[in-house]
Amino acid sequence: MRSKVRVELPANLCLLAGVTREVQVSVEDPVTQRSLMDALEIAYPMLEGTIRDHTSKLRRPFIRFFACEEDCSHMPLDEPLPDTVAQGMEPFLIIGAIAGG
Amino acid sequence: MSQVRLLVGTRKGAFLLTSDGRRKDWSVSGPHFAGWEVYHLKGSPVDPNRIYASQTSGWFGQVVQRSDDGGLTWNAVGNKFLYEGEAGTHQWYDGTPHPWEFKRVWHIEPSLTCPDTLYAGAEDAALFHSTDGGNSWLELSGLRKHGTGPAWQPGAGGMCLHTILLDPTNPQRVFIAISAAGAFRTDDGGHTWKPINRGLHSLHIPNPTAEVGHCVHHIAMHPTRPDSLFMQKHWDVMRSDDAGDSWREISGNLPTDFGFVIDVHAHEPETLYVVPIKSDSEHFPIDGRLRVYRSRAGGDDWEPLTNGLPQSNCYVNVLRDAMAVDSLDSCGVYFGTTGGQVYGSNDSGDSWRAIVHDLPAVLSVEVQTLS
Numbered sequence: 321m322r323s324k325v326r327v328e329l330p331a332n333l334c335l336l337a338g339v340t341r342e343v344q345v346s347v348e349d350p351v352t353q354r355s356l357m358d359a360l361e362i363a364y365p366m367l368e369g370t371i372r373d374h375t376s377k378l379r380r381p382f383i384r385f386f387a388c389e390e391d392c393s394h395m396p397l398d399e400p401l402p403d404t405v406a407q408g409m410e411p412f413l414i415i416g417a418i419a420g421g
Numbered sequence: 422m423s424q425v426r427l428l429v430g431t432r433k434g435a436f437l438l439t440s441d442g443r444r445k446d447w448s449v450s451g452p453h454f455a456g457w458e459v460y461h462l463k464g465s466p467v468d469p470n471r472i473y474a475s476q477t478s479g480w481f482g483q484v485v486q487r488s489d490d491g492g493l494t495w496n497a498v499g500n501k502f503l504y505e506g507e508a509g510t511h512q513w514y515d516g517t518p519h520p521w522e523f524k525r526v527w528h529i530e531p532s533l534t535c536p537d538t539l540y541a542g543a544e545d546a547a548l549f550h551s552t553d554g555g556n557s558w559l560e561l562s563g564l565r566k567h568g569t570g571p572a573w574q575p576g577a578g579g580m581c582l583h584t585i586l587l588d589p590t591n592p593q594r595v596f597i598a599i600s601a602a603g604a605f606r607t608d609d610g611g612h613t614w615k616p617i618n619r620g621l622h623s624l625h626i627p628n629p630t631a632e633v634g635h636c637v638h639h640i641a642m643h644p645t646r647p648d649s650l651f652m653q654k655h656w657d658v659m660r661s662d663d664a665g666d667s668w669r670e671i672s673g674n675l676p677t678d679f680g681f682v683i684d685v686h687a688h689e690p691e692t693l694y695v696v697p698i699k700s701d702s703e704h705f706p707i708d709g710r711l712r713v714y715r716s717r718a719g720g721d722d723w724e725p726l727t728n729g730l731p732q733s734n735c736y737v738n739v740l741r742d743a744m745a746v747d748s749l750d751s752c753g754v755y756f757g758t759t760g761g762q763v764y765g766s767n768d769s770g771d772s773w774r775a776i777v778h779d780l781p782a783v784l785s786v787e788v789q790t791l792s
Binding site: 330 | 454481
């Protein structure tokens with residue numbers, strides 16, 4: 321089974337990928353951070369390395385993930401994301417951390 | 422009719438400035454990659470339509486862009502920069518060991534003979550090589566692993582490999598420079614390297630004449646005399662006439678020998694340009710007067726060039742990769758400032774004008790002379 325997941329990208333990555341704020345990607349179930357990022361990078365290969373490390377697959381330090389008004393940046397990579405995200409009812413938000421002055 | 426294209430990297434994107442051979446009227450294209458830091462862009466000497474750009478961000482990491490149509494359109498190519506084998510450690514600011522971590526590409530140097538071959542100088546200092554147009558990268562790890570690597574230490578701007586010079590007469594010879602490790606040379610295409618810092622004297626390090634540890638800011642070379650190298654060090658302007666085996670100071674009558682850029686006239690191998698900056702703690706011109714200094718004697722004897730440059734209340738900096746020369750006659754000289762101006766001279770530096778006034782802080786300037 322595959323799910324259609326909505327993903328919101330930060331402005332710099334929208335520019336890089338040539339897309340508007342929200343994209344939709346087809347993700348192999350179960351929908352987790354890892355499977356979602358894998359699918360996103362296949363659909364938009366120019367994003368590889370900009371959200372997570374090439375090798376460790378860990379989130380870059382100044383990237384944060386939100387879904388359903390919850391910070392899920394520290395969720396285990398293979399833990400299923402909320403059903404509403406997997407069902408495309410809520411977007412998965414990729415945010416550039418507010419840092420600097 | 423000849424054409425000149427400036428490739429300008431800034432804190433918030435890239436800009437392309439083009440003019441005909443008179444170099445009086447300019448058109449501006451950009452920002453490309455808006456919002457991203459563009460540390461450097463450079464065109465292939467073999468195919469001027471092939472341009473590479475280093476696009477980077479503290480949030481989103483490194484992207485390498487490639488254009489095959491002179492900067493009209495761009496495609497992201499490979500950004501997987503992995504240190505070969507065990508990354509190891511270098512020294513941190515406090516002298517403790519610190520793991521090598523890739524941060525960004527400071528400088529891209531396309532091959533002199535093949536548009537698909539290029540080098541990338543990285544922070545933390547390493548040299549990467551691509552032979553497929555930037556799609557994939559391999560580290561030339563002999564540089565980091567030749568022996569002194571664990572003793573290298575970052576400068577204030579990070580531990581960056583910022584200068585890559587290819588010898589036009591010897592494809593096996595490459596010069597590079599790292600802040601704050603010094604200059605290095607390979608004579609076998611990047612397999613083995615040696616430090617070339619004899620004659621440098623740096624008062625701010627424990628051993629002022631150490632083999633490595635010197636904060637080299639930039640090195641320039643004239644393509645017809647690849648054994649003559651000109652260096653702007655943290656302090657001191659230096660030259661070597663034996664491919665870096667030894668250096669001597671040529672600061673001469675400069676008002677200060679601190680600075681970042683240095684370049685060589687396109688047709689006069691003994692005509693040099695620097696922009697003196699007050700000091701390592703005050704990164705702006707002395708007395709708020711922006712002056713390029715030119716030596717027509719290969720150093721030691723310098724003249725200030727002020728015609729068209731602000732001579733009061735100017736407190737900008739000119740960063741290490743932000744000066745370039747074209748190959749027209751008379752030679753065009755260009756530099757960008759942290760205040761967002763790009764100044765150009767179409768008469769070898771005798772007079773200057775601001776091509777643009779209000780770009781984001783300029784990180785790099787390169788020029789392509791197009792026929």
